[in-house]
Amino acid sequence: MEAATETVQESGALSFKFTGNGKEYFGIWIVNLLLSIVTLGIYSAWAKVRRMQYFYRNTSLAESHFDYHGSPTMILKGRLIVVALLVAYNLAERFSPPLAMIAFVCLAAGMPFLLMRSLRFKLFNSSYRGLRFHFKGSLGGAYKVFLMWPILSAITLYTLAPVWHQRLKDYQHNNSAYGKANFSFNVPVSAFYKIYLTVGAVLIGLIVAIGFLFGGAIFEQIKSTAGGGNGYMNPKTMLLLFTFPLMIFGVGLLLRPYFAARFQNLIWNNTHLGPHRFVSNISARKLLLIEVTNMIGIIFTLGLFKPFAVIRTMQYKLESLALIPHGDLESFVASQEAQVSATGQEAADLFDIDIAL
Numbered sequence: 001m002e003a004a005t006e007t008v009q010e011s012g013a014l015s016f017k018f019t020g021n022g023k024e025y026f027g028i029w030i031v032n033l034l035l036s037i038v039t040l041g042i043y044s045a046w047a048k049v050r051r052m053q054y055f056y057r058n059t060s061l062a063e064s065h066f067d068y069h070g071s072p073t074m075i076l077k078g079r080l081i082v083v084a085l086l087v088a089y090n091l092a093e094r095f096s097p098p099l100a101m102i103a104f105v106c107l108a109a110g111m112p113f114l115l116m117r118s119l120r121f122k123l124f125n126s127s128y129r130g131l132r133f134h135f136k137g138s139l140g141g142a143y144k145v146f147l148m149w150p151i152l153s154a155i156t157l158y159t160l161a162p163v164w165h166q167r168l169k170d171y172q173h174n175n176s177a178y179g180k181a182n183f184s185f186n187v188p189v190s191a192f193y194k195i196y197l198t199v200g201a202v203l204i205g206l207i208v209a210i211g212f213l214f215g216g217a218i219f220e221q222i223k224s225t226a227g228g229g230n231g232y233m234n235p236k237t238m239l240l241l242f243t244f245p246l247m248i249f250g251v252g253l254l255l256r257p258y259f260a261a262r263f264q265n266l267i268w269n270n271t272h273l274g275p276h277r278f279v280s281n282i283s284a285r286k287l288l289l290i291e292v293t294n295m296i297g298i299i300f301t302l303g304l305f306k307p308f309a310v311i312r313t314m315q316y317k318l319e320s321l322a323l324i325p326h327g328d329l330e331s332f333v334a335s336q337e338a339q340v341s342a343t344g345q346e347a348a349d350l351f352d353i354d355i356a357l
Contacts, residue, residue, distance in 0.1 A: 179336030
């Protein structure tokens with residue numbers, strides 16, 4: 001099964017293209033999986049590089065492809081650091097609760113630094129037409145979006161979650177660059193709240209409806225037991241309790257594509273690269289259709305359809321995105337290459353790591 005694609009319909013738009021296919025990626029996926037198992041996870045760093053290179057090299061814009069240059073050893077180093085931190089925390093929790101609290105605080109305090117370095121690693125090792133991307137976010141900004149706002153969000157029972165989400169995207173996009181050209185992102189918090197409130201309202205409505213449905217059945221069961229019944233569930237109650245997890249799963253399945261589609265469109269339709277702007281027109285309905293058929297394929301193949309599912313989703317998301325150039329893109333790229341050549345390409349910091357699993 002291949003995903004139906006929809007190119008961005010706007011004058012002068014340069015659509016992203018994705019040429020990967022499920023059969024090719026299945027070969028990479030199965031080898032990566034087997035070698036990662038055999039090596040007890042060590043090969044997973046090399047597996048990630050193979051996977052990233054496949055997706056980058058099969059993604060193109062204006063007939064030119066992207067590339068990924070990440071080092072497996074640096075990725076492995078990052079993962080070992082995270083594993084060591086988690087092991088230390090678990091050991092401390094087991095033998096000394098006060099020590100566990102200290103370890104947790106240290107872990108939380110160090111994570112923003114590692115995540116900032118991970119963002120820098122990922123962008124520096126991404127390129128288009130041989131020219132690297134960069135991330136220039138500050139450590140102070142990282143502590144705000146990866147520590148301060150999550151804490152404030154939790155304290156306020158996640159009423160500030162949209163603010164956290166907006167600040168995170170602002171930190172990521174406004175600190176990214178291609179060559180010497182900066183990305184820019186400008187979306188008010190109210191736009192994030194609008195999507196969250198819409199999803200929240202639908203979710204609450206569905207939960208209330210399910211609650212009424214199950215509440216009646218449970219009330220009938222209690223009434224029957226109190227009235228001298230045998231206490232066994234009647235067929236209707238058993239059927240409803242059996243379908244309850246399926247209903248909850250269905251609610252999540254319906255809302256996730258809407259959430260993902262709305263945010264891809266919101267974020268990329270408000271992102272610029274120098275004088276150029278991006279446009280995205282992904283459809284929640286089509287994304288839902290892709291995810292449902294992907295799920296069916298994965299279930300009936302006992303998981304073997306997963307790489308095909310990944311390709312279908314990636315293809316649709318990428319080909320729903322385009323760049324609207326302001327002027328000649330060729331001249332823009334050449335100008336960036338000249339500026340970087342004149343100042344010297346920034347070398348990757350030896351301490352930059354990738355901790356994404």
